Amino acid sequence: MTELLQEEQVTETELTLKAQEAKKAAFQLAKATTEEKNEALRIISAQLLEEQDFILSENAKDIAAGKQAGMNDSLVDRLALDAPRLKDMADALIQLTRLNDPIGETLEKWEQPNGLAMTKIRVPIGVVGMIYEARPNVTVDASSLCLKTGNAIVLRGSSTAINSNKAIVQVIRRALEKSKLPVEAVQLLEDTRRETASQMFKLNEYLDVLIPRGGAKLIQTVVQNATVPVLETGAGNCHIYIDKTADVKMAVDIAINAKTQRPSVCNSCETILVQRDWAAAHLPELVTALQAQDVTIHGDEAVQQGSSSVVPATDEDWATEYLGFEVAIRVVDTVDQAVQHINQYGTKHSEAIISTDAASVEQFFNEIDAAAVYHNASTRFTDGFEFGFGAEIGISTQKLHARGPMGLPALTSTKYIVRGNGQIK
Amino acid sequence: MTELLQEEQVTETELTLKAQEAKKAAFQLAKATTEEKNEALRIISAQLLEEQDFILSENAKDIAAGKQAGMNDSLVDRLALDAPRLKDMADALIQLTRLNDPIGETLEKWEQPNGLAMTKIRVPIGVVGMIYEARPNVTVDASSLCLKTGNAIVLRGSSTAINSNKAIVQVIRRALEKSKLPVEAVQLLEDTRRETASQMFKLNEYLDVLIPRGGAKLIQTVVQNATVPVLETGAGNCHIYIDKTADVKMAVDIAINAKTQRPSVCNSCETILVQRDWAAAHLPELVTALQAQDVTIHGDEAVQQGSSSVVPATDEDWATEYLGFEVAIRVVDTVDQAVQHINQYGTKHSEAIISTDAASVEQFFNEIDAAAVYHNASTRFTDGFEFGFGAEIGISTQKLHARGPMGLPALTSTKYIVRGNGQIK
Numbered sequence: 001m002t003e004l005l006q007e008e009q010v011t012e013t014e015l016t017l018k019a020q021e022a023k024k025a026a027f028q029l030a031k032a033t034t035e036e037k038n039e040a041l042r043i044i045s046a047q048l049l050e051e052q053d054f055i056l057s058e059n060a061k062d063i064a065a066g067k068q069a070g071m072n073d074s075l076v077d078r079l080a081l082d083a084p085r086l087k088d089m090a091d092a093l094i095q096l097t098r099l100n101d102p103i104g105e106t107l108e109k110w111e112q113p114n115g116l117a118m119t120k121i122r123v124p125i126g127v128v129g130m131i132y133e134a135r136p137n138v139t140v141d142a143s144s145l146c147l148k149t150g151n152a153i154v155l156r157g158s159s160t161a162i163n164s165n166k167a168i169v170q171v172i173r174r175a176l177e178k179s180k181l182p183v184e185a186v187q188l189l190e191d192t193r194r195e196t197a198s199q200m201f202k203l204n205e206y207l208d209v210l211i212p213r214g215g216a217k218l219i220q221t222v223v224q225n226a227t228v229p230v231l232e233t234g235a236g237n238c239h240i241y242i243d244k245t246a247d248v249k250m251a252v253d254i255a256i257n258a259k260t261q262r263p264s265v266c267n268s269c270e271t272i273l274v275q276r277d278w279a280a281a282h283l284p285e286l287v288t289a290l291q292a293q294d295v296t297i298h299g300d301e302a303v304q305q306g307s308s309s310v311v312p313a314t315d316e317d318w319a320t321e322y323l324g325f326e327v328a329i330r331v332v333d334t335v336d337q338a339v340q341h342i343n344q345y346g347t348k349h350s351e352a353i354i355s356t357d358a359a360s361v362e363q364f365f366n367e368i369d370a371a372a373v374y375h376n377a378s379t380r381f382t383d384g385f386e387f388g389f390g391a392e393i394g395i396s397t398q399k400l401h402a403r404g405p406m407g408l409p410a411l412t413s414t415k416y417i418v419r420g421n422g423q424i425k
Numbered sequence: 426m427t428e429l430l431q432e433e434q435v436t437e438t439e440l441t442l443k444a445q446e447a448k449k450a451a452f453q454l455a456k457a458t459t460e461e462k463n464e465a466l467r468i469i470s471a472q473l474l475e476e477q478d479f480i481l482s483e484n485a486k487d488i489a490a491g492k493q494a495g496m497n498d499s500l501v502d503r504l505a506l507d508a509p510r511l512k513d514m515a516d517a518l519i520q521l522t523r524l525n526d527p528i529g530e531t532l533e534k535w536e537q538p539n540g541l542a543m544t545k546i547r548v549p550i551g552v553v554g555m556i557y558e559a560r561p562n563v564t565v566d567a568s569s570l571c572l573k574t575g576n577a578i579v580l581r582g583s584s585t586a587i588n589s590n591k592a593i594v595q596v597i598r599r600a601l602e603k604s605k606l607p608v609e610a611v612q613l614l615e616d617t618r619r620e621t622a623s624q625m626f627k628l629n630e631y632l633d634v635l636i637p638r639g640g641a642k643l644i645q646t647v648v649q650n651a652t653v654p655v656l657e658t659g660a661g662n663c664h665i666y667i668d669k670t671a672d673v674k675m676a677v678d679i680a681i682n683a684k685t686q687r688p689s690v691c692n693s694c695e696t697i698l699v700q701r702d703w704a705a706a707h708l709p710e711l712v713t714a715l716q717a718q719d720v721t722i723h724g725d726e727a728v729q730q731g732s733s734s735v736v737p738a739t740d741e742d743w744a745t746e747y748l749g750f751e752v753a754i755r756v757v758d759t760v761d762q763a764v765q766h767i768n769q770y771g772t773k774h775s776e777a778i779i780s781t782d783a784a785s786v787e788q789f790f791n792e793i794d795a796a797a798v799y800h801n802a803s804t805r806f807t808d809g810f811e812f813g814f815g816a817e818i819g820i821s822t823q824k825l826h827a828r829g830p831m832g833l834p835a836l837t838s839t840k841y842i843v844r845g846n847g848q849i850k
Binding site for chain 1: 823839
């Protein structure tokens with residue numbers, strides 16, 4: 001018991017100390033010029049390549065430990081770094097220097113009748129807490145996005161990536177020492193026990209926002225337990241609705257793309273809704289095309305009638321994010337029914353209508369409650385890079401602060417500057 | 426035990442049923458036109474006046490019960506309605522019809538190289554949960570702001586205002602029946618037990634945001650316990666920094682105004698920081714002027730030396746929001762020290778510098794972390810109406826979503842509309 005208590009005190013001290021340092025650094029960072037921030041990113045980029053051997057040898061320790069612990073291949077792959085991956089990370093840092101710095105941007109400017117001159121400008125959020133799983137690339141990615149936007153960061157990665165993360169953060173901090181930015185701007189919690197994360201959830205005194213990055217379970221744990229505001233990047237149960245008037249080839253191509261191009265990601269399609277008349281004429285073609293891509297189809301009764309190889313769909317299927325080569329298909333009569341189904345079962349992420357009827361499209365756009373709604377395009381485009389943001393913090397499925405793909409402005413707050421000449425109320 | 430369980434089920438049923446109804450109404454409301462919403466606000470305005478006798482007689486029950494329970498005068502005053510106050514509420518509804526409807530507004534519009542046409546538009550948030558204290562005017566105010574922005578609302582007021590709130594919501598719903606908006610858009614929880622509020626905190630399935638309105642304790646309870654995102658309208662420990670170069674009359678006038686014009690509100694001044702040289706020449710004048718307004722002064726040693734009637738200030742004073750005729754005064758050497766003090770003890774609300782030196786002002790603007798920073802003006806202007814927003818949801822002291830005075834746009838979210846012609850990834 002005494003030992004446990006001591007351990008907890010140690011933990012809290014690491015977290016509290018590092019969070020305090022980050023908060024102090026945040027005040028300095030807020031004053032950094034765009035060129036100082038870009039210069040730091042360039043130095044980090046070079047340092048990552050220069051210290052490649054060190055990073056890869058530390059990463060090898062994590063890989064070896066993971067394999068010994070029976071980690072599956074896809075997790076090992078997420079954890080593994082190699083020279084090309086490090087090169088990608090270094091290149092991404094250079095890309096980031098080319099993006100506009102949102103900090104200091106004037107968002108609004110006006111004068112009040114009493115002569116007060118009002119300006120609303122973008123400022124950094126302050127200190128970002130990042131809680132993520134065994135992907136060491138997030139360590140570089142999250143740190144660099146925060147530095148670009150003048151935020152300090154407290155990283156809490158997975159224990160399975162601890163050697164990689166420590167090495168990367170050491171390298172980043174050695175680079176920061178050569179820059180004009182404070183070294184304390186990037187903090188890594190080396191204690192990766194669950195309790196440390198739980199303490200981070202409630203560290204409102206030092207953390208301005210928490211960003212969980214990982215599976216649905218991690219995100220829900222953070223949302224359910226955090227008192228620090230959370231930027232929620234959630235699940236995607238995305239739909240394609242094929243309207244009565246849909247072009248057949250376009251509908252099939254988009255459905256195949258949205259389902260199979262990369263099924264493991266949140267913007268892939270999980271349920272296809274097909275209007276009854278279109279289904280009567282073209283459903284077999286859609287089913288055949290999907291099955292040719294080894295997609296298992298869970299269908300309602302109407303879909304089952306057309307093919308013996310269709311698995312009967314249950315209510316649970318409508319709510320399932322398969323994230324693999326499976327899809328649910330339901331036949332509906334109208335746009336109304338499609339909208340109702342999507343608003344009931346969807347996760348407000350990305351929803352598409354394939355149609356040549358303007359009224360149906362407008363109804364779909366107006367009535368679907370989602371971060372992104374598409375006409376005649378794949379849901380796979382919901383992504384910061386595809387939207388042209390040049391960077392992506394994640395895809396927000398919440399409605400406050402930022403919704404949909406988040407670029408650099410999602411890591412900013414605002415401040416009102418008011419200039420007077422003696423005004424009193 | 427069985428009875429308790431039954432009670433809890435009943436409670437959960439009222440909350441769940443009403444939240445479900447609100448969510449359904451929100452989908453309809455999102456489609457309402459500006460004119461339909463404004464027409465509903467005009468009908469509510471007229472209905473409030475028409476049913477004035479009913480509202481006042483129900484309000485009288487709450488007043489009587491409050492007085493019997495020993496409620497203090499200022500709380501009774503907050504609870505009390507009369508003809509002029511109802512008239513103000515009715516007038517405010519008409520004012521609201523004159524404000525721009527933010528819903529549907531195009532925020533950004535661009536085309537991607539692959540031909541996707543992107544539009545970012547404003548949409549309602551969905552369902553707002555409002556938790557507030559014994560001020561029946563909030564019932565009208567919050568409902569009307571939500572209707573204007575196409576949001577449904579679940580109101581949870583205080584038990585001490587339950588008769589007033591029931592009457593007002595009945596009147597609003599009778600008005601909505603005559604309008605094109607769904608009656609279910611405005612819901613009042615009649616069960617005002619603490620447990621009901623606790624259940625609201627975690628009702629993520631139906632509520633998109635919670636807005637607590639009331640004292641610091643209420644707000645902190647919501648922030649600490651809610652899993653639904655919270656729009657935090659917090660405390661204001663606001664400062665006036667009087668720089669070396671400050672105009673004497675202006676500095677004294679602003680300090681007096683910021684402290685005494687309405688000391689009970691969050692944007693009033695709680696600590697005055699005075700630069701040492703200015704203090705040497707003019708502190709007695711400031712102290713005398715404040716004392717002439719019956720302001721008790723808690724001062725550091727330098728301030729105490731100048732006057733025997735100054736109460737010694739402790740560390741706690743720097744962190745105290747007096748909300749009354751008390752102020753803390755500290756002498757500092759530089760803008761640096763003032764900034765450090767404010768960033769340490771402030772609540773990031775409203776901070777002012779009185780100065781004629783441009784460099785000091787720029788440093789203050791850049792380094793102070795607050796929703797609003799002022800040069801040569803009173804902190805009392807941090808207010809949605811004073812900022813020209815025409816309405817105010819509250820003053821946000823958080824950094825995400827909205828910061829500072831919140832107008833109608835704070836009650837909105839966004840949606841990306843993407844138009845393609847067959848794009849796949």
